[in-house]
Amino acid sequence: MTAVVDTLRLTAEDAIALVERGEVSPAELHAAYLGAIGEHDGELHAFLRTVEHDDGTSIPIALKDVISTRGIATTAGSRMLEHYVPVFDATVTRRCRDAGLSILGKTNTDEFAMGSSTENSAFGPSRNPWDPERVPGGSGGGTAAAVSAGLAPWGLGSDTGGSIKQPSALCGNVGLRPTYGTVSRYGIVAFASSLDQVGPVAKNVRDVALLYRIVSGRDPADSTTVELPETVVLPVAERLDGLRIGVPRQAMALEAIEPGVRASFDAALALAEELGAEVDECELPLSFDYGMPCYYLIAPAEASSNLARYDGVRYGLRGEGETYRAMVERTRDDGFGDEPKRRIMLGTYALSAGYYDAYYGQAQRVRTLLVREHAAAFERFDMLATPTSPTVAFPVGDKAADPLAMYACDLLTIPSCLAGLPGLNVPCGLSEGLPVGLQLIGPQFGENALFRAGHALEQALALDLVPERLR
Amino acid sequence: MAITRDEVLKVARLARLELADDEVARLTDELGAILDAVSKVSELDLSDVPPTSHPLDLVNAWDEDEPHESLALEDVLRNAPATEGNLFRVPPTA
Numbered sequence: 224m225t226a227v228v229d230t231l232r233l234t235a236e237d238a239i240a241l242v243e244r245g246e247v248s249p250a251e252l253h254a255a256y257l258g259a260i261g262e263h264d265g266e267l268h269a270f271l272r273t274v275e276h277d278d279g280t281s282i283p284i285a286l287k288d289v290i291s292t293r294g295i296a297t298t299a300g301s302r303m304l305e306h307y308v309p310v311f312d313a314t315v316t317r318r319c320r321d322a323g324l325s326i327l328g329k330t331n332t333d334e335f336a337m338g339s340s341t342e343n344s345a346f347g348p349s350r351n352p353w354d355p356e357r358v359p360g361g362s363g364g365g366t367a368a369a370v371s372a373g374l375a376p377w378g379l380g381s382d383t384g385g386s387i388k389q390p391s392a393l394c395g396n397v398g399l400r401p402t403y404g405t406v407s408r409y410g411i412v413a414f415a416s417s418l419d420q421v422g423p424v425a426k427n428v429r430d431v432a433l434l435y436r437i438v439s440g441r442d443p444a445d446s447t448t449v450e451l452p453e454t455v456v457l458p459v460a461e462r463l464d465g466l467r468i469g470v471p472r473q474a475m476a477l478e479a480i481e482p483g484v485r486a487s488f489d490a491a492l493a494l495a496e497e498l499g500a501e502v503d504e505c506e507l508p509l510s511f512d513y514g515m516p517c518y519y520l521i522a523p524a525e526a527s528s529n530l531a532r533y534d535g536v537r538y539g540l541r542g543e544g545e546t547y548r549a550m551v552e553r554t555r556d557d558g559f560g561d562e563p564k565r566r567i568m569l570g571t572y573a574l575s576a577g578y579y580d581a582y583y584g585q586a587q588r589v590r591t592l593l594v595r596e597h598a599a600a601f602e603r604f605d606m607l608a609t610p611t612s613p614t615v616a617f618p619v620g621d622k623a624a625d626p627l628a629m630y631a632c633d634l635l636t637i638p639s640c641l642a643g644l645p646g647l648n649v650p651c652g653l654s655e656g657l658p659v660g661l662q663l664i665g666p667q668f669g670e671n672a673l674f675r676a677g678h679a680l681e682q683a684l685a686l687d688l689v690p691e692r693l694r
Numbered sequence: 695m696a697i698t699r700d701e702v703l704k705v706a707r708l709a710r711l712e713l714a715d716d717e718v719a720r721l722t723d724e725l726g727a728i729l730d731a732v733s734k735v736s737e738l739d740l741s742d743v744p745p746t747s748h749p750l751d752l753v754n755a756w757d758e759d760e761p762h763e764s765l766a767l768e769d770v771l772r773n774a775p776a777t778e779g780n781l782f783r784v785p786p787t788a
Contacts (some may be wrong), residue, residue, distance in 0.1 A: 310769040403749050417748070443757055449750070509738075516732040527709060534710070536782050538773035547787045552712035564711060568721055569728060571709040572697065585735045587745030592738075594749060626724055627731060643749025667750060 227251045230259045231373035232689055235430040238282040238376050250276075253283050253325050260328070260374045263693075267350045269359075269369035270328045272296060279325025284434075285375035287366050288329040289336055290421070291410035292316050299412040300332040300344040300362075303539050303558030313410025314445065315379055315421050315438045322437045327375055330365030334560045335530065336386050336414045338362050339632035342623050343562040350619070351394060353657050353690040357616040360390030360632075366424050367394035371690060377425035377434055381411055383418045384518050385611075385636030391424055391648040392611035392660025395688045397431045397677065398424040400636075402667050403643035404449045406435075407442035415525035416447075418518075418640055426688065428649065428677040432457050435670060456671050458678035463498040466676060468663075469505030469604030474635060477511060479613040483654025488610045491651035491661050494683050495608075500676075505600050505607065510638035513589050518637045519630060520573050520586035526563070527570030533558060565626060590641050597642040601666045606676060609635050611648045611660035639664045647673040649680055650688055658688070696729035697722060 227247050228238075241247045247255075257273060264270050271288050274295060286292060289299045291309040293316070298304040312320065319326070333343035341349040341364035349364045351357040352372035359368040363380035367390035370378055380387040382400040391398030399422045406421040413419060423434035436455035441448045470492065475485075492502050535541035535554035542557045544550030559567065573582035600607060613634055622628040639646050644664055651661040661680075665673045687694075702722045706713050713721065767780060776783040 307773055310765060310772055404752070417746075441755075446755070447748075447752075449752065513735060513738070516734040519728065519732045520735065531710075535775060536784055539775075541775035544785055547785050548710070549712075550785050551710050555710055556712045556714070556717075559711070564713075564717070565721065565724060565728075567709050567711065568702070568705050568725055572701070572705045572725070572729075575705065575708060581736060582732070584745060585738075585740060586732075587747075588740035588743040589735050589738060590746040591743050592740070594746060627727060630728075641749075 228255050230256055231693060233373065233376060234426050235282060235376040236433065242281055249279050249281060249325060253277060253279070253327065256283050256327055256375060263372050263374060266355055267352060267368050267372060268347060269330055269349050269365040269372070269374055271298060271331050271346055271365070273328035274326050277325035279320070279323050281323035282376055283327035284319050284324040285327050285330050285366055285369050285378035286316065287332050287363050287378065287380045289332055289381050289412040290316055290379060292326060292329065295326065295329065297329065297412070299336070300334040300346060301558065301560065301563070302345045303533050305540070307539055309410070311410060314407035314442045316410065318438050330369055330378060332365060333362035333562065335412065335526070335563050336362040336381055336383060337526070337562045337566055339385065339389055339629050340622065341365060342619065343560060345560055348619055351616045352693060353395065353616065357618050357657070358393070360393035360612070360616065362386040363424065364390045367391050367396055367398070370394070370396045370424055370426060371688070372693060377423060377430050379421055379438065380424050381419055381421050382640065383414050383522060384640050385633035387422045387424060388611050388636050388646055388648040388660070388662055389632060393616040393658065395650045395658030396424055396426055397428050397650070398422065398648045399431050399435055399670065400640065400646045401435060401439065401670060402645045404447050405439045405451060407445040407448050409442055409444035413529040415522040416529060417525060418522060428674055428681050429457050432674045452668050453671060456674070458674040460675040460679045461682055463495055463500035463676060463679050466500040467604045468492070468495060468500050468502045469600055469607045470502060471507040471510065471607060471609060472504045473507055473511045474609040477613065477634065479631060479634060480610055481614050481654065484610050484613065484615065484659050487652030487654055487659035488661055491680060491684065492608065495680060498679055498683055505604055507596050507600060507638065509596060510593050511634065514593060514638035514641060515630065515634055517586045517589040517593065518641060520582050521590065523566040523570035524573045524583045525570070527567045527574065530563060530567055593638055594642045597639065597644060605672060606669065607664040609662055611636060611662040615654050615657035615659060636662065643667065645670050645673060647677050649677045650686055651684060652686065656691065696726045696733070
């Protein structure tokens, strides 16, 4: 069938309006996106699987493949769960369905959301729509690539140390990592539970706010969730008068930030000042030196505990073994790829007798200092800004053999994740023809303020965020 | 080197990972490099800093103690690699 709408530039809000005016039916819209996927996903590999029919009454959504979907395989990008079909929906899936959204498909991710490029997916990497020789970022690279290329109006990702914000930066879309505790993690394949958060990815800030409104709020099935202190407001602001934006001096001193990224970021901040914002340097003395080491102790430690459940007994892969123990060990060696194994080993070591205090205990104390220094910064500033990623999208294979180089991709996103704070990636320009993202970090529950500022910046920047090669 | 081959083998046993020989060699090098990097946290004197237990100041939320519907047994067993009756079947423990 011929597509009734061109999905390439269609925002979720406009798509909803088309459906509400009866200009296109939900089924026709779903089919139009499947058509776009058929045309482009051979090259991009954003989706691990698509859903042919769905009885949704509104527009489609793409879900990262760590989000449980009843009756639809959910693999977390791992051989371990290759044939796993959830018997229940994640709470966020249920909320999407309740809002009438149709499930378009499940998007590619680094295995168990561990990575910054999707190259750790057991099912092969996704590609960046701006340049298929380059990665889309990760772990949520599938969703980011899909939204950029018009293969989905919006999607949900999960973010532990940057898995929503960084791919959004590399693909040129908007992504929100919400305040810890505002979106249910029930039914999400767990990675590091004190850090994992689910959040929206879309073409613009208003769409992200709308999806956040749909999925957020307390869930009795996730005891870490809270009710939002204020309702989500779709932003209309075009000015930033009086907004105090702090730029951490220690972040901008990092040599890892590419000159082109720095130039785009600086230009966007100059524009923010023209819109009335007060931009000034601020201090986060420890966050950028100690955030990475702290994160790479806490996240693997929690991962080693969470991934202990994959034992070949109740679901997932089972390896051969004469005894129970041999079966479990074979299952885990066969089912986990290199990165989960590295993190399980690192985390098990950091938690083991004799090392716990020096590694995990010490990291949790460092985390307290990072929480405190962010709180101190918010006494003077309404929000903080840095580039989201130190680099633009890098070539596939560039960092695949060097775990520490891959870990450094999240240098700028990790500190606020450790502090439990919300962060919004907003595209702020191009460098070498590739998108550059700016992250706005807010205080706890500061999402509405981030949406207002992000929307005003987005309007003023007026970037064309459709990849040049697809225009 | 921050971690020895014997330590890697010990941790693999704790983590229930049967690693191939080449994996043990590679992980010994990689974990050594990563541990060198993350050991930076030990530079700070944090004896008077409490560890973070949760980034938000939450108070406990109580739910009513009411029965809820749970998954049907056939759904619980649907993804199991091996079952017998209403049980998960596994190899003998020894």
